[in-house]
Amino acid sequence: MAIFNDFLRDRRRDELSSEDLQALEASVHAVQNVPARHSLAISKQPIGVSTYLIEGFICRYMDDREGVRQLVAVHVAGDFVDLHGYPLKRLDHDVATLGPCRIALVRHEAIDQLVRDRPNLTKLLWFSTLLDAAMHREWIFRLGRLDAVARVGHFFCEIEAKLRAVELSDGRQFSCPLTQADIGEACGMTSVHINRMLKELRERGLMHMQRGRVTILDLPALRRLSEFDPSYLFIGE
Amino acid sequence: MAIFNDFLRDRRRDELSSEDLQALEASVHAVQNVPARHSLAISKQPIGVSTYLIEGFICRYMDDREGVRQLVAVHVAGDFVDLHGYPLKRLDHDVATLGPCRIALVRHEAIDQLVRDRPNLTKLLWFSTLLDAAMHREWIFRLGRLDAVARVGHFFCEIEAKLRAVELSDGRQFSCPLTQADIGEACGMTSVHINRMLKELRERGLMHMQRGRVTILDLPALRRLSEFDPSYLFIGE
DNA sequence: CGCTTGGTTGACTACTATCAATTTGCGTGG
DNA sequence: CCACGCAAATTGATAGTAGTCAACCAAGCG
Numbered sequence: 001m002a003i004f005n006d007f008l009r010d011r012r013r014d015e016l017s018s019e020d021l022q023a024l025e026a027s028v029h030a031v032q033n034v035p036a037r038h039s040l041a042i043s044k045q046p047i048g049v050s051t052y053l054i055e056g057f058i059c060r061y062m063d064d065r066e067g068v069r070q071l072v073a074v075h076v077a078g079d080f081v082d083l084h085g086y087p088l089k090r091l092d093h094d095v096a097t098l099g100p101c102r103i104a105l106v107r108h109e110a111i112d113q114l115v116r117d118r119p120n121l122t123k124l125l126w127f128s129t130l131l132d133a134a135m136h137r138e139w140i141f142r143l144g145r146l147d148a149v150a151r152v153g154h155f156f157c158e159i160e161a162k163l164r165a166v167e168l169s170d171g172r173q174f175s176c177p178l179t180q181a182d183i184g185e186a187c188g189m190t191s192v193h194i195n196r197m198l199k200e201l202r203e204r205g206l207m208h209m210q211r212g213r214v215t216i217l218d219l220p221a222l223r224r225l226s227e228f229d230p231s232y233l234f235i236g237e
Numbered sequence: 238m239a240i241f242n243d244f245l246r247d248r249r250r251d252e253l254s255s256e257d258l259q260a261l262e263a264s265v266h267a268v269q270n271v272p273a274r275h276s277l278a279i280s281k282q283p284i285g286v287s288t289y290l291i292e293g294f295i296c297r298y299m300d301d302r303e304g305v306r307q308l309v310a311v312h313v314a315g316d317f318v319d320l321h322g323y324p325l326k327r328l329d330h331d332v333a334t335l336g337p338c339r340i341a342l343v344r345h346e347a348i349d350q351l352v353r354d355r356p357n358l359t360k361l362l363w364f365s366t367l368l369d370a371a372m373h374r375e376w377i378f379r380l381g382r383l384d385a386v387a388r389v390g391h392f393f394c395e396i397e398a399k400l401r402a403v404e405l406s407d408g409r410q411f412s413c414p415l416t417q418a419d420i421g422e423a424c425g426m427t428s429v430h431i432n433r434m435l436k437e438l439r440e441r442g443l444m445h446m447q448r449g450r451v452t453i454l455d456l457p458a459l460r461r462l463s464e465f466d467p468s469y470l471f472i473g474e
Numbered sequence: 475c476g477c478t479t480g481g482t483t484g485a486c487t488a489c490t491a492t493c494a495a496t497t498t499g500c501g502t503g504g
Numbered sequence: 505c506c507a508c509g510c511a512a513a514t515t516g517a518t519a520g521t522a523g524t525c526a527a528c529c530a531a532g533c534g
Contacts, residue, residue: 179481
């Protein structure tokens with residue numbers, strides 16, 4: 001099947017035995033395609049399935065009083081998007097696709113069985129939810145300590161590193177269906193200001209973005225500007 | 238021993254069997270007192286023990302280039318502060334006490350055994366690390382979408398709710414050793430502006446803070462102002 | 475080829491940081 | 505008990521950054 005081909009790729013994947021992996025594959029109960037801008041889960045509702053992202057981009061977000069979104073995570077291929085919903089039993093945020101996606105659904109009863117029978121796989125599933133937590137922390141840092149240019153730069157450094165781990169970026173180019181409004185929702189800024197910061201990054205020769213395609217011109221400089229250190233992603237360990 | 242008396246209190250604690258709890262207690266290898274402003278763990282270093290907070294306040298934080306802190310979490314009694322270090326094997330942030338603390342240390346080999354033998358306890362330990370992730374998300378929301386007054390208010394709403402779950406707040410008063418500089422490091426603001434926002438909250442009759450003691454004057458109004466909804470803390474479920 | 479969505483720019487406003495000076499509270503030692 | 509010293513809190517003046525509002529442009533689609 002190879003649905004989980006990208007799961008934890010470059011992150012402790014070797015700790016997964018082939019039996020563990022097979023058991024994981026066997027626990028999938030459906031694979032489906034979902035169009036862009038489509039809601040996958042609503043906050044506070046009890047859930048009984050978790051979503052693994054095979055291909056595409058998914059975001060998790062919360063709305064403020066006026067309905068303005070704050071993204072709390074952006075997921076790419078290989079991410080177990082809402083596995084945390086398994087121990088939590090309900091979500092504290094909404095989930096939606098950004099671009100068109102291909103997803104696999106896993107029922108929580110199936111995970112129960114994995115937890116009962118496979119301590120090693122369990123620990124890795126746990127690990128993967130904690131990777132998300134580590135990214136959350138980095139987002140807190142980004143919002144709390146970086147100025148506007150660095151925030152945008154940092155955001156793209158993260159996306160780039162995540163995509164590279166699953167070979168969807170070569171360190172120079174990758175596709176990314178986010179609009180400037182989406183980026184604003186991720187970075188706690190208005191789309192107008194995102195536009196200006198992208199202009200600045202372009203003029204500084206660091207990166208540019210057009211029609212869903214991001215080009216990184218100077219990754220080391222971009223990372224320096226953004227105080228980005230990828231170690232929190234646990235890639236290559 | 239009753240070290241874990243406050244662990245997950247009011248949060249699925251009932252799902253813990255007494256044998257599970259005993260096994261957890263038995264896994265503690267030391268209990269110690271730590272003074273205020275004391276470092277407990279350094280970012281990136283491999284760790285083999287996790288810290289459970291019996292009493293006091295602990296923070297987790299990251300430094301920016303200039304060494305300015307950004308807090309990513311504040312922990313109170315009953316929190317398993319860095320249990321996520323067990324699956325991760327190293328931390329992506331520093332840990333330090335805020336006030337004087339009493340902590341219990343648990344070796345990761347001991348947790349290995351729990352994971353092997355006790356799927357139900359494992360799931361609850363996993364759950365507790367995901368509570369932290371849910372709080373991280375709320376911090377992202379706070380930093381990304383709230384203005385200065387609401388950020389401070391939201392911060393105290395969270396602390397109050399967490400303390401109440403372990404009966405350290407009665408909904409009106411609690412002690413809290415954070416300085417205005419600490420609060421600034423949590424809310425992504427300067428201590429000067431924190432001072433002004435506290436003044437505003439005081440003048441609006443919502444809350445005030447002096448000498449490590451917080452008084453909430455109008456919790457519903459404070460929560461409204463701060464767009465605070467405690468459901469992400471999973472208290473009383 | 476007009477419509478709609480997303481991107482771009484300018485002018486102006488509002489919020490928060492910065493810098494600097496005081497004040498307050500409290501522990502220490504005379 | 506009081507004087508000193510330090511850390512934390514408070515306040516004012518000013519600067520800088522990001523938001524708001526509004527208009528316009530560009531690209532993709534039916």
